[in-house]
Amino acid sequence: MISFTKYLRNSCINCHLHRSFNRSYITNRIGHLNGSHNTKTDVFGLRSNYVTIRPNFALFRNFKSGTWKFYSTKAAQSAASSGSKGKQFDKRAIERLLSFAKPERWKIFGAVSVLVVSSAVSMFVPFAVGKLIDMIGNQLKSTSEAEREQNQRELNKFCGTLIVIFIIGGACNAARVYLMSVAGQRISKALREKVYKAMIRQETAFFDQRKTGELLSRLSSDTLILSDLLSTKVSDGLRSIISTSAGLSMMFFTSTKLSFIALAGVVPPIAFLLVVVGRYLRKISKEVQGSLAAANQVAEERFSNIRVVKTFGHEKYESSLYTQKLADLIELARKEAKVRAMFFGLTGLSGNIILVSSLYIGAPMLIDSTLTVGQLSSFLLYAGSVSLSASGIANLYAEVQKGLGVSGPLFEVLDKKPHIAYEGGLIPEGKPQGQLDFSNVSFAYPTRSDVTVLNGLNLTIPAGAMTAVVGGSGSGKSTIASLLLRFYDPLSGHISFDGRNVSELDWSWLRKNVALVSQEPVLFSGSIRDNIAYGSIEDENFCNVPEDDIWKAAEIANADKFIKALPNGLDTVVGERGITLSGGQRQRVAIARALMRDPKVLLLDEATSALDAESEHLVQESLEKIMHGRTVLVIAHRLSTVRNADQIAVLENGSVAELGSYDELMSREGAFKTLVRLQTFDSS
Numbered sequence: 219m220i221s222f223t224k225y226l227r228n229s230c231i232n233c234h235l236h237r238s239f240n241r242s243y244i245t246n247r248i249g250h251l252n253g254s255h256n257t258k259t260d261v262f263g264l265r266s267n268y269v270t271i272r273p274n275f276a277l278f279r280n281f282k283s284g285t286w287k288f289y290s291t292k293a294a295q296s297a298a299s300s301g302s303k304g305k306q307f308d309k310r311a312i313e314r315l316l317s318f319a320k321p322e323r324w325k326i327f328g329a330v331s332v333l334v335v336s337s338a339v340s341m342f343v344p345f346a347v348g349k350l351i352d353m354i355g356n357q358l359k360s361t362s363e364a365e366r367e368q369n370q371r372e373l374n375k376f377c378g379t380l381i382v383i384f385i386i387g388g389a390c391n392a393a394r395v396y397l398m399s400v401a402g403q404r405i406s407k408a409l410r411e412k413v414y415k416a417m418i419r420q421e422t423a424f425f426d427q428r429k430t431g432e433l434l435s436r437l438s439s440d441t442l443i444l445s446d447l448l449s450t451k452v453s454d455g456l457r458s459i460i461s462t463s464a465g466l467s468m469m470f471f472t473s474t475k476l477s478f479i480a481l482a483g484v485v486p487p488i489a490f491l492l493v494v495v496g497r498y499l500r501k502i503s504k505e506v507q508g509s510l511a512a513a514n515q516v517a518e519e520r521f522s523n524i525r526v527v528k529t530f531g532h533e534k535y536e537s538s539l540y541t542q543k544l545a546d547l548i549e550l551a552r553k554e555a556k557v558r559a560m561f562f563g564l565t566g567l568s569g570n571i572i573l574v575s576s577l578y579i580g581a582p583m584l585i586d587s588t589l590t591v592g593q594l595s596s597f598l599l600y601a602g603s604v605s606l607s608a609s610g611i612a613n614l615y616a617e618v619q620k621g622l623g624v625s626g627p628l629f630e631v632l633d634k635k636p637h638i639a640y641e642g643g644l645i646p647e648g649k650p651q652g653q654l655d656f657s658n659v660s661f662a663y664p665t666r667s668d669v670t671v672l673n674g675l676n677l678t679i680p681a682g683a684m685t686a687v688v689g690g691s692g693s694g695k696s697t698i699a700s701l702l703l704r705f706y707d708p709l710s711g712h713i714s715f716d717g718r719n720v721s722e723l724d725w726s727w728l729r730k731n732v733a734l735v736s737q738e739p740v741l742f743s744g745s746i747r748d749n750i751a752y753g754s755i756e757d758e759n760f761c762n763v764p765e766d767d768i769w770k771a772a773e774i775a776n777a778d779k780f781i782k783a784l785p786n787g788l789d790t791v792v793g794e795r796g797i798t799l800s801g802g803q804r805q806r807v808a809i810a811r812a813l814m815r816d817p818k819v820l821l822l823d824e825a826t827s828a829l830d831a832e833s834e835h836l837v838q839e840s841l842e843k844i845m846h847g848r849t850v851l852v853i854a855h856r857l858s859t860v861r862n863a864d865q866i867a868v869l870e871n872g873s874v875a876e877l878g879s880y881d882e883l884m885s886r887e888g889a890f891k892t893l894v895r896l897q898t899f900d901s902s
């Protein structure tokens with residue numbers, strides 16, 4: 219892998235992506251063709267990414283097997299245009315889609331069984347109508363009273379049988395709809411569960427690279443399209459297939475000659491259209507979903523930051539932005555509608571052509587008595603029903619193409635293995651001490667890989683002591699906390715906890731022992747009780763956390779008094795992101811939440827910087843109470859807060875420029891003193 223990376227770096231000198239090539243870039247989607255960016259990663263229609271390393275060759279990586287292969291780019295492109303590998307992808311994708319329906323197989327089997335019965339009943343109708351017409355004709359032609367009575371008895375008997383058959387058909391139809399919609403709901407639930415699970419386990423970089431609206435769209439609308447396809451659409455499609463086959467058989471049974479003539483001119487062009495339009499619909503459906511996700515993204519982001527919108531009075535602008543996104547969506551939907559309309563118009567036209575030509579050719583057959591009026595009527599009704607159900611098949615085909623278009627991005631999420639393993643890893647025995655070491659750590663954010671944030675950083679954070687990290691804005695102070703929590707992994711070097719590389723440690727063990735209280739803590743929209751209990755490690759569902767423990771944490775965090783003063787106490791609902799609490803109250807609830815797990819290491823990302831003097835005092839007091847016996851790393855944005863630190867590290871150009879106590883650093887003419895001077899000057 220390393221030699222390959224170097225090879226790419228050397229061969230793609232114009233491209234910054236390849237210059238900063240690393241494993242995650244290869245596994246993420248990059249497509250370069252002949253030196254230029256090409257975002258069409260699915261050249262083979264397979265789950266593979268490719269990069270061109272010479273004008274005539276492309277390198278592919280198969281997502282599933284993880285293997286790399288060389289292909290000539292020509293072969294790759296012709297394979298893509300011929301769609302040969304695309305068919306392989308279709309087959310695999312369809313198999314995979316069907317596997318989602320597998321747990322509901324008995325419901326689907328039941329639905330298909332009743333579907334066969336209800337379709338048989340529907341197909342019986344034209345035959346019955348033809349027979350009724352002929353029976354009524356015989357009745358009219360009856361010459362004697364006895365013959366008329368006999369014909370009437372037969373007619374009554376036939377009508378009675380018909381009613382029973384129709385009741386059975388109706389009941390079967392109702393059962394089919396019920397079973398399929400229940401199955402659809404359950405498939406949708408299972409799909410959403412799977413996708414949500416896959417998403418939430420991804421590393422932080424995954425969320426940096428994607429927008430919330432896009433993820434929500436995948437979760438809600440894409441899964442709905444697929445479950446609808448696997449239940450209702452498949453069931454309707456099957457009904458159409460059965461009706462078409464039965465209708466065609468009955469047409470041939472009624473008159474072979476008439477069937478051949480009527481169908482020959484219509485079926486081939488329709489079949490051709492079906493394929494062309496289906497492929498187009500698939501492409502456009504993917505675009506429609508993408509556009510819908512973009513519109514959702516705008517709404518989601520604006521609603522969750524509604525105060526910013528209100529502060530700047532940009533309601534009008536935001537409305538027009540959303541309207542613009544909807545206009546993009548409508549434009550695509552209009553294209554889709556046009557193709558669908560053309561297609562269904564043509565299928566309708568073909569149905570009418572079949573009807574008229576059958577009448578035109580059938581009339582002489584009535585005259586020479588090779589066909590009765592009843593038979594011709596049955597034939598016409600069968601032809602009508604075939605043309606209707608054929609458009610049902612076309613619809614199924616279109617829906618399958620749409621589903622395939624949607625399934626690609628969804629499968630991508632399901633298949634994506636998080637770079638940072640969620641489970642497994644080492645769980646050290648005994649009580650942790652809490653010593654942290656950064657050894658030669660270099661780091662760049664995955665979304666901005668060409669900007670080095672930490673550059674060979676070395677820092678030891680002794681157990682049980684307080685270390686402060688200071689530095690200019692954007693110098694990487696908060697990044698240190700993110701790396702300690704393994705939101706990201708360093709590009710090189712390593713971070714250890716009690717001498718053990720954190721990348722080897724069990725993730726949840728690490729999270730139990732390292733807690734973060736950040737500048738602007740976010741609470742969830744439940745009650746204060748729920749929010750504090752969220753920090754507990756004793757109870758997985760946080761419902762049975764003892765109230766005493768919650769009060770104890772609240773007391774240490776100086777939150778107990780304000781909670782008691784609220785009419786609903788611990789059960790006060792805090793609103794989305796804790797919006798109904800003041801900044802200081804939110805901060806103290808967040809401290810109580812962190813305390814619930816009694817962490818050995820406490821990361822304080824300037825927890826008091828956003829507060830007024832009184833709140834700051836309360837929060838500071840609570841922090842001092844909880845620091846004892848823990849390793850504390852304070853990420854300080856204001857230098858006045860670091861006087862009590864055992865050591866202060868000054869960050870500059872991604873590494874530690876100075877290290878020492880407050881007095882030591884102030885006695886030198888160094889980076890820290892310059893920072894203090896700047897800040898004193900600023901504040902004066």
Ligand SMILES: Nc1ncnc2c1ncn2[C@@H]1O[C@H](COP(=O)(O)OP(=O)(O)OP(=O)(O)O)[C@@H](O)[C@H]1O
Pocket residue numbers: 426663664665666671689690691692693694695696697698855
């Ligand atoms: N998720 C991210 N993706 C890409 N770049 C990021 C991300 N978070 C931070 N950065 C960049 O990394 C650099 C260091 O950011 P960091 O938040 O660690 O700085 P800081 O020292 O804590 O700054 P401040 O004191 O202003 O909070 C900045 O240039 C910032 O723009």
